[in-house]
Amino acid sequence: MLKSSVLITLALFSAGSAMAEEGxxxxxxxxxxxxxxxxxxxxxxxxxxxxxxxxxxxxxxxxxxxxxxxxxxxxxxxxxxxxxxxxxxxxxxxxxxxxxxxxxxxxxxxxxxxxxxxxxxxxxxxxxxxxxxxxxxxxxxxxxxxxxxxxxxxxxxxxxxxxxxxxxxxxxxxxxxxxxxxxxxxxxxxxxxxxxxxxxxxxxxxxxxxxVKEKRQSMGVFVMLFLLVFFVFAYLLKKEYWKDVH
Ligand code: HEC
The missing domain is CATH 1.10.760.10 (Cytochrome c-like domain)
Structure with missing residues (x-):
């Protein structure tokens, strides 16, 4: 799985640079x-x-x-x-x-x-x-x-x-x-x-x-910020749940 995705990435990368070199x-x-x-x-x-x-x-x-x-x-x-x-x-x-x-x-x-x-x-x-x-x-x-x-x-x-x-x-x-x-x-x-x-x-x-490129990019930033905030809450919640277990 990992190997094939590396291969695909490499193939895409070389296709990209071949294009840039045309001419x-x-x-x-x-x-x-x-x-x-x-x-x-x-x-x-x-x-x-x-x-x-x-x-x-x-x-x-x-x-x-x-x-x-x-x-x-x-x-x-x-x-x-x-x-x-x-x-x-x-x-x-x-x-x-x-x-x-x-x-x-x-x-x-x-x-x-x-x-x-x-x-x-x-x-x-x-x-x-x-x-x-x-x-x-x-x-x-x-x-x-x-x-x-x-x-x-x-x-x-x-x-x-x-x-x-x-x-x-x-x-x-x-x-x-x-x-x-x-x-x-x-x-x-x-x-x-x-x-x-x-x-x-x-x-x-x-x-x-x-x-939609401009919207996609600003939306991307928003999603990342949301995930960051969400992570903090998820982490606190996890600590709360597990604190009595050990
Ligand atoms: C008089 C007709 C004509 C006008 C006006 C014209 N083009 Fe073209 N354009 C062509 C033709 C014919 C081709 C195909 C060239 C080829 O493949 O050799 C082409 C190809 C292109 C390509 C593709 C190049 C590639 O790598 O295949 C781009 C990008 C392009 N034109 C941009 C523009 C832009 C931007 C304008 C306006 C500023 C413009 N053209 C105005 C006739 C025109």
Whole structure:
């Protein structure tokens, strides 16, 4: 029993680290905070503006999101919903089913992306686009080699260039390896403003992946406190019961 659970833990652990190593570049820490409602509100608005054209959130309903993120019905209708959607609808993308013809790949639903790959991955991915003339959209991504997604926030971030390093392979022959990116031409936002923009989007997708996460965490603290208090009483009771036995 113990042995198998250790094995499972090890397997899960190695799966996790294998995922992080994909692409070979360390993820950047997003600093996203799911308890920050203002960040989630901005993230929701930005997601609707810049991402929902291609990506759906098929497990998120507008009205549930409005309650969780403390968004009024008026704001919801005015800023977040597209014509035709009802507040009890889930977040659909405007993308037709034949998007594959345009991108070579269907843009994935992002409801569970933060759970599958982590909030830091989304943050890093949105900061990882760099100019690459060999790709259909003129950009590639540090964290997803040959990414089929265009750099939709290029106007905000500006463009980055790749940094290569010469790392001889096992046989000693020269090999250029992509190790990072550097700013090439500025965008409309300052670097820290862009970081905030994508942090908010990543944060919102973390919420989308698990709408009860914030409640679960605060509930967890409450449960632990309760158990602690309960333990004290249980212990006192036990002492009381056993005091005459010996
Ligand atoms: C013009 C269409 C389009 C828009 C707009 C768009 N994406 Fe994408 N996105 C794609 C496509 C296509 C893929 C599939 C890429 C692949 O697998 O190579 C993708 C993939 C992704 C992935 C998955 C990456 C992975 O590792 O598989 C994430 C995360 C993502 N997009 C986030 C976003 C966010 C956040 C926004 C808004 C800022 C956004 N996308 C806007 C087309 C789009």
């Amino acid at each position: 070979g570049i360390d993820l950047q820490s997003s600093g996203a905070d799911i308890t920050n409602t203002e960040s989630l509100q901005r993230g929701a608005r930005n997601f609707m503006n810049y991402c929902s054209g291609c990506h759906s959130l098929k497990y998120v309903r507008y009205n549930r999101m409005a309650v969780d993120l403390k968004i009024s019905e008026a704001q919801l209708a005015g800023n977040l919903m597209f014509t035709g959607d009802k507040s009890f609808d889930t977040v659909n993308s405007a993308m037709p089913k034949d998007a594959e013809i345009w991108f070579g790949k269907q843009p994935p639903d992002l409801s569970l992306m933060a759970r599958a790959r982590g909030v830091d991955y989304i943050y890093s991915f949105l900061k990882g686009f760099y100019a690459d003339k060999t790709r259909p959209w003129g950009v590639n991504n540090l964290y997803l080699p040959s990414a089929a997604m265009p750099h939709v926030l290029a106007e905000k971030q500006g463009l980055q260039k790749p940094i290569f390093k010469n790392e001889p392979d096992a046989h000693g022959s020269a090999r250029m390896v992509l190790v990072g990116v550097a700013a090439m031409s500025p965008g409309a936002l300052k670097p820290e403003e862009y970081d905030q923009l994508v942090r908010d989007i990543a944060n919102f997708l973390d919420y989308a992946g698990e709408p």
